[in-house]
Each structure stands twice: as structure tokens, then as C-alpha cells.
Amino acid sequence: MIKCIAIDDEFLALEIIENYVSKCPFLELAGTFSSPLEALPLLNECGCDLLLLDINMPEVNGMDFLSAIPNPPLVVLTTAYPQFALAGFEAGVVDYLVKPFSFERFLKAIQKAQSRLAPRPAGGTGYLFVRSAHRMIRVDLDDILMLEGKKDYVAVHTQTQVIDTLTTLTAFQDKLPVKDFVRVHRSFIVALNKINTIERNVIYMGDKKVPVGEMFREDLLRRIG
Structure with a gap:
């Protein structure tokens, strides 16, 4: 069960979200709010798994509100x-729904959230198949050091090789377990358990150095405790 909260200053938009959520037995709508400030007590006290958030609102802009939430x-x-x-997407959101959006498009976004919240399989390390040229290469999640976003492809750095695949960093992020990987820069996602040292705005992973973007620094420090 995914516990969610919806924030939107338009009553009709909240009504549509409530209707869509009611069609998904795995979703629990913990509350709907017309203002981010009204939602703060529930977020602070009980929290939720997923926040459905509008951007353009009169009291507080949705992006500003998101950056102000500590966890x-x-x-x-x-x-x-x-x-x-x-x-x-640079702020690490799961998906971006442009109104008016259909139930099918809403469900696709929820499924992305489900994949991030899903636990790793018991007794297994988990893996992905990565397309490179005309091959599909199996990559164990435990072998991934980091993912580097290039202009039109992603370089998957493992402990033994670098695999180039024609996709985006955000699309790859949707496939990774959120508890094991963190976005630290517009161009980098790293495996948390492969970080050796963080010095100012640089992560050291063995002989590799990864920059930390200012907008991602707070989330990184929270994730490592």
C-alpha cells in the first residue's frame, strides 16, 4: 500500500486525483490540500510515501515547497x-504530469513510484539488462558504482567495465532502488555503499571522483546520515 498526499489549489484537480486514486487498490489517499502550508502538519507528523504536488500555487510555489522539506x-x-x-527532474521527482492527464498516464507515474519503493528481492542482489549497441547486457545492481549522464547517452560504470546505453539519466533512475542509489548531480547517480569519502563538493569512489551539485547536496547528506 502506497500512502499519498495531494496538494493543488484547484478543487477540480484534487477531485480528479481522488477519482484516479480510488481506482488503484494499492493507493491510500491520506489527505488532499489546497495549500502546501496546510499539508505541512500531516507531512511532519505522519509522512507519506508519495506526494502529488502542483507547482503554480498562490501561497507557495510547489518547487520552493519541495526544496524546503527536510525529508x-x-x-x-x-x-x-x-x-x-x-x-x-533535476530535483529528483518521479514523474511530471501535465494537466489534463488521463488515468492511464497517472497510472504510469504511480508504477514508476512503485518501482522505486519496491524492496530488493530476498536472497538476491537484483539486476538490470542494459542495451548497448545490439546487445543486452545483464548488470548486477551491486556491481554498479555510478551512472554518468552524457549528451545523448548514459555511461554505466561498474567495478569491471563501462557500458554506454542510449537513454537518459532520469529514465535509468526510475529503474534503480531508491534506498541504494542517490542522484548527486545533474549528470551523476552513485551507489551509496560505494562512496569512500565526501570532501566538500566531491565524492571519492576508489580512484574515481564525482562532483556534488549544490541542489543535490542536502539530500545526499541526509541519505548518509
Whole structure:
């Protein structure tokens, strides 16, 4: 069961989300709010697994609210403004729904959240198949050091090789268990258990150095405790 909260200043938008959530037996809507400030007590006291968040609201902008939450849940942005999509994905949101969105598109976003919340299989390390050229290469999650986003592909750095695959860093992030990997820069996702040292805005992983983006630093420090 995924516990979610919806925040939107439009009553009709909240009504649509309630209707969509009611069709998903694995979703529990813990509350709906027309203002981020109204939602704060519930977020602070009980928390949730998923936040369905509008961006353009009169009291507090959704992106500003998200950056102010010390321990944010997974977030799906729901907005009529597609121009904020890049900023949303850079902030690590699960998905970006442009209003009006269908139930099918809503469900796709929820399934992305499910994949991030799903526990690793008992007794197994977990793995992904990565397409490189004309091959599908199996990569064990425990072997991944980091993922580096290039202009039009992602370089998957493992302990023994580097695999280039034609995809985006955000698309790859959706496939990784959120408890094991963290985005630390617009161009880098790293495996938490492979970090050796963090010095100022640089992560050291063996002989590799990874920069830490300012907007990702707080989440990284929270994740490592």
C-alpha cells in the first residue's frame, strides 16, 4: 500500500486525483490540500510515501515547497506548465504530469513510484539488462558504482567495465532502488555503499571522483546520515 498526499489549489484537480486514486487498490489517499502550508502538519507528523504536488500555487510555489522539506517523500508533479519539467527532474521527482492527464498516464507515474519503493528481492542482489549497441547486457545492481549522464547517452560504470546505453539519466533512475542509489548531480547517480569519502563538493569512489551539485547536496547528506 502506497500512502499519498495531494496538494493543488484547484478543487477540480484534487477531485480528479481522488477519482484516479480510488481506482488503484494499492493507493491510500491520506489527505488532499489546497495549500502546501496546510499539508505541512500531516507531512511532519505522519509522512507519506508519495506526494502529488502542483507547482503554480498562490501561497507557495510547489518547487520552493519541495526544496524546503527536510525529508521529502517521492514526488509526482502535477501541473499545467510543461516548462518546469527539467527543473522537476533535476530535483529528483518521479514523474511530471501535465494537466489534463488521463488515468492511464497517472497510472504510469504511480508504477514508476512503485518501482522505486519496491524492496530488493530476498536472497538476491537484483539486476538490470542494459542495451548497448545490439546487445543486452545483464548488470548486477551491486556491481554498479555510478551512472554518468552524457549528451545523448548514459555511461554505466561498474567495478569491471563501462557500458554506454542510449537513454537518459532520469529514465535509468526510475529503474534503480531508491534506498541504494542517490542522484548527486545533474549528470551523476552513485551507489551509496560505494562512496569512500565526501570532501566538500566531491565524492571519492576508489580512484574515481564525482562532483556534488549544490541542489543535490542536502539530500545526499541526509541519505548518509
